[in-house]
Amino acid sequence: MTAPIRLAFDSATDRLSVAADTGPASAGVELAVEGARRHAASLLPLIEQILARLDGRIDDLALVAVSDGPGSFTGLRVGISVAKAIALSARIPLISAPSLLVRAAGVARPGDRVLALSSALRGEAFAGAWLFDLAGGVVELFSPRAIGRPNLSALPPVNRIVGDGPADLIADLRARTGAGVASPTESWPSALALLRLAGMAGGTRTITDPATWEPTYGRPAEAQAKWELEHGRPLPDSGVDPG
Numbered sequence: 001m002t003a004p005i006r007l008a009f010d011s012a013t014d015r016l017s018v019a020a021d022t023g024p025a026s027a028g029v030e031l032a033v034e035g036a037r038r039h040a041a042s043l044l045p046l047i048e049q050i051l052a053r054l055d056g057r058i059d060d061l062a063l064v065a066v067s068d069g070p071g072s073f074t075g076l077r078v079g080i081s082v083a084k085a086i087a088l089s090a091r092i093p094l095i096s097a098p099s100l101l102v103r104a105a106g107v108a109r110p111g112d113r114v115l116a117l118s119s120a121l122r123g124e125a126f127a128g129a130w131l132f133d134l135a136g137g138v139v140e141l142f143s144p145r146a147i148g149r150p151n152l153s154a155l156p157p158v159n160r161i162v163g164d165g166p167a168d169l170i171a172d173l174r175a176r177t178g179a180g181v182a183s184p185t186e187s188w189p190s191a192l193a194l195l196r197l198a199g200m201a202g203g204t205r206t207i208t209d210p211a212t213w214e215p216t217y218g219r220p221a222e223a224q225a226k227w228e229l230e231h232g233r234p235l236p237d238s239g240v241d242p243g
Helices: 036-053 073-090 099-107 149-154 167-177 191-197 222-231
Strands: 005-010 015-021 029-034 061-067 094-097 113-121 124-132 138-147 160-163
Touching (some): 005 191, 015 036, 036 073, 099 113, 099 138, 113 167, 138 149, 160 167
Parallel strands (some): 005 061
Antiparallel strands (some): 113 124
């Protein structure tokens, strides 16, 4: 009999990461593809491959975890739609965490204060900061949002920086904080890190109503922003329900 499997994926960036394990004590397996335009075609095949490596099936899933942004509008829609479908059809819990927190968790050590970044275009970056305390929990220091150079003084003190964004902004942050900057290979969100967050106090949240839940995009999609600019008003029903 196959042990209950925990499945996780992050589709908020140009890298799609899918992972699964059989509990917090297991090593888990992870697969990834690069390229934002490949997410829709790659996610379900990657899930099938991951389950096959654990000799499991959808019926063996006990939990599904997904990152909820901010990030790519299309990538998030793909990931959230699949996560909701799995949770509802298999009747299993759905949990989520910000993709920036997933990035931070991939490099954090106990006691670290980590600033995670991802490109938000327009010379800005999405930013969020967390303390990984010595007791094994996570404390939010700066909630994920888009920032530019005028907003850097609002960021809390940190000792590690991870992610991507405008090079001049990252250089300024490094000079201001003296924090070490993770290498590009360390900087992508990892679905295995998301699974580790599932066992940490403050690391994830449970989505109580998957059917109506929407991710946190961080800002409107470019098509929505263009429509609203041309019409001088928000799109109907353009708000985001944080869950």
